[in-house]
Amino acid sequence: MPQQVEWSTHSFDMADSSSRFVQRIVSDIPDVQLNGDESYRLQVSAESVVLEATTETGLFRGQQTIKQLVYEKNGKRYLKGCTIVDWPAFAIRGFMQDVGRNFQSMEMLKEQIDVMAAYKLNIFHFHVTENPGWRLESKIYPQLNSAESMTRQKGKFYTQEDFNELVEYCRERKITLIPEFDIPGHSAAFRKAMGFEAMNDPRVQPVLIDLLDELCSLAPAEVMPYIHLGTDEVWHSNEEPSPTLLPALLERVTQHHGRELIVWRPGQKIEGDSVSITQLWSSGGQPKPGYRYIDCRLNYLNHLDPLSGIAQLYFERINGAAHGDSLRLGGILCCWNDNNVNDEYDILKQNPVYPGILTYSETSWTGQKRDIGENYLAKLPEKGSELLNEFSAFEDRMIQHRDKYFAGKPFPYVKQTKMEWKVLGPMANGGNVDAAFPVEDELQETYLVDTVIYNWRGPFYGGTIHLSHFFGYPSYFPKEEGTYYACTQIWSPKEQTVGTWIGFHDWSRSGGRRGGPFPQNGEWHNTHPKVWLNGELLAAPKWNQPGLASNTEEIPFADENYFFRRPHSIHLKKGWNEVLLKIPVKKDTWKRMFTFVPVQEDNGTMREVEGLKFSAEIK
Template sequence: MSRLHFQPLIGLIVIVLLFSCKAEKEPAPALIPMPQQLEWSSQQFDMADSSARFVQRIVPAIPQAQLNSNEAYTLNVSADSVILEATSETGIYRGLQTVKQLVFEKNGKRYLKGCAIVDWPAFRIRGFMQDVGRNFQPMDMLKEQIDVLAAYKYNVFHFHVTENPGWRLESKIYPQLNTAESMTREKGKVYTQEDFKELVAYCQDRKITLIPEFDIPGHSAAFRKAMGFESMSDPRVQPVLIDLVDELCSLAPAEVMPYIHLGTDEVWHNYEEPSPTLLPALLERVTQHHGRELIVWRPGQHIEGDSVSITQLWSSNGHPKPGHRYLDSRLNYLNHLDPLAGITQLYFERINGAAHGDSLRMGGILCCWNDNNVNDEYDILTQNPVYPGILTYSETSWTGQQKDIGENYLVKLPEKGSELLNEFRAFEDRLIEHRDKYFAGKPFPYVKQTNMEWRVLGPIAHGGDVEVQFPVENELLETYQIDSANYTWQGPFVGGTIHLTHFFGYPSYFPREEGTYYAYTQIWSPKAQTVGAWIGFHDWSRSAGRRGGPFPEDGEWHNTHPKAWLNGELIAAPKWNKPGLASNTEEIPFTDENYFFREPASIHLKKGWNKVLLKIPVKNDTWKRMFTFVPVQFDYLTVSEVKDLRFSADLKKER
């Protein structure tokens, strides 16, 4: 498996040109994350000129940096010089990531775009977590992701290394933890201690701190099975876990690995309940004996006498613990996110509920909890919006979300013509440019959606009969009278995925009522052509089975029997690999359930305007009330827009 290559720009040698040159104005390159202060110039720096010099220097201070000066930098690029200054090597490294994004080619030569930048991160912790306890990921796959983290100025890799299916870090004290017999998935697959040290060093070279997590006392089935403990309250548990913490801390010094994460969340069963002394003893061992910071999940187990732990918030019930520093992971589980609507959520999320960090608000960690079993390790990257999510969260966590918009746009795009939509559209353009420039051949499930719009009508009461037909299917009118009730099209609503009502209760568009919705748009094509289309009516979370009821039978898009028409012709649903599968099937891997990792539907667009009509019945127990319809070009993992299409939610029959 090849990795993305985001190595430092070795070849840029910085000196002052012996003569000045007049440069043509070039379009500004797309920068992610966007610097805090940026001014473009019309100058350009010729990278091939042997008389040029690139100055990198450590300075005592960067007065303009308002926060986190240890990672701040200034960068000035002109026709005759490139000067990068920072207060630390880490700041220099962050600045080099920006330099790489300034590179453009013209007439076979490479240049840097002229600019003046002062930059610093809004939050001191900007992290990404992978759960390798449930699904082991090979070292090359982890390094591929760490390379991407480094390129986008992350500084933490959260390594969730133990789970119910397996204790994945080698223990030389208790080798039974790593036996195949103790595991329920990918039996016997572990990271050796040498692997772990290599990964810590790989992160360190990229100015990233690895945070290891032993998730206890819950999520401990493999641990209990390997050690022969029926309960986490067994008095033998405490000395074993102290030994394991000691062994973990022996693998990297405190200055390299300053944080130890010990979970403490989701203790659902009596046999997971710890003894009263277990967590206080581990807190003392981590903080006093080893001189590390302890991180625990919140909600999580209470630790008697704890006044120093860092809490990582993980659900809507995860509120900061008074007086404790905290990390925010409440709204950013990639395994729950639709790739289109999820990017909206990550972009408009206000980490820690603030524009920037402070003494308690440390930052946030983006999480990938692919709970379900997988056929292939790399499915974790193809079946979750990992790379577009990492890029979006890098913008939010580095730049900070300045506007306090509450929950209004966590699952929907702002209104057509609004300033907020224009802001998001500008970011989307940068995101797509990075997709095409750096992620060719890699899973990056995102296409432009701010040009798409929909009208929606409903919900029309259907008395529980999702098969009932309404006049909308026969004739397109502005309003309808059905059973003495009037229904009018609402909108336009912008986006490729529309949440009618959201499963976590965030504001979307409609009240949570049973009934049938219809959605309408028009697509203008410059020619008659057959293209792919992402079509879906449910985003199956890659977590805890197939949430939202049984998987549909063949001939159906979803178990509520939605339908899609193009120019009056019904679009056939896929022939599923596992039709009719029950919902609680966590151990059966996903293959084609969601629109973004299956072969797109084939649709034929005529030249001119094409009418799309969707029928979306929902019942009281319908968990995700949503739809997706997006034309795409798709070649294995590479996705892009169909060129020159236009979209309109105008209800006129002909335009």
């Protein structure tokens, strides 16, 4: 949403509009509070469209808003009448792809950059080196791009011409490309190609200086002002750098080439560093006092479920503030698909990339005005609250964009704020996940089991419910093992067969199949959950890869999570339908969560099933 907007009942007819469409550079836009170089003012009336900005970038941002205001009526195209004064809350609003682990074609990268541009993101973080491959061509050290040095997509890399094309493609869309050479950790391909046993080899430093010189020769500082050098996750002795390596690279980037240096935090300390920008990752990433920083702590798409993850991105307060300042630069949304993939496009199918970009584009542009802490990073606000109403309105906007602009693209999100659940448990089972409790026989308000009284809690809202969150955000239940039950009622206006997203304890696309081995056929999950609809047990899917061990990073995901496998078919009767889920949780269950969402497929896009109503009332 724009920062300041007044809607008008008068629309602009776009038929013969050339003479009445004005865009111009002005010296100032009153009321703009921050980041004026990207601000704009737009006035749409029945008579004219006037777009003003202080820079070409501002005009470009306003043009994206104009595209979103177009609608059709009776075969004619109109612009919604409005007066908008708009500016971004944060100077850095970015998206990162890891092409070191999994190479992505230029076509696929451009598709994502086009979406970024349409939603006013301004940074493309290009993580171009990793353990599986050094993906940017070096003419000085061509062995870096040899198939023999790589472990995935062997021999796949970007030529320097590709890189220049990508930098220019971003620049034309008012996006700055930040290249990252991730060293001294994540350097297996580099060491293998160069024949170095360890990163403290004295030959490493001159080679990396050569590579930085070569990188900086590809684009001038005014076009590519940032260089990222990683420095994170140095966990092995052969990754430890010599004492002079990082200070020398810092000097080369900042003094010799006149660029800004970015490093991850947590990461290696650089002696004498007083100028770098720190990019925060993980809960342990805290800003260095007095240093500029970029926030990436809560937004790794490879860990996020599309439903609860979108809510997390919406309620995250980037930099812990309503807007940026001289130190709080903004944030970058990250896609770390650590695991190998069968097809490059699986990265977009198996991670909520496009709904994530839309969500992050809004929150990084407008900022989260209130300090709500971590209260809603793993659960939705209470029904009737202002926060839930705001999120529901955001959902409506995102769904409109999904239907209008993302046909044929993976966009795993449907409206979920009307779904509600009650949850009971955890019931003690002595470690026996197959133990049955009276809940399975009949739904009632209270149960007495082994002298313990159990009552339903809720209602809880959403299509995905976190019982307790894997990163410790406030959720509904303490981290205890036992058996939970969840129930809801779905009202259908007619008897019908619909698709359904059903999932338990989802797997991250990171670190193998984190959370334990994959289930055998006949099971929904390795914890043995069950699903009943109107008292009938639903059979689990037949998996493509049943029984895989948890540490299988090189075997690509196929159908493990609900949002990238075919929806489960269920039959709803006319009127109310009872859904009961059994959700055993073991001590080592990492993602303690469940999903049950009716969906309908429309030319590859998942949409809401029309006419359904939801109630958590025990009937």
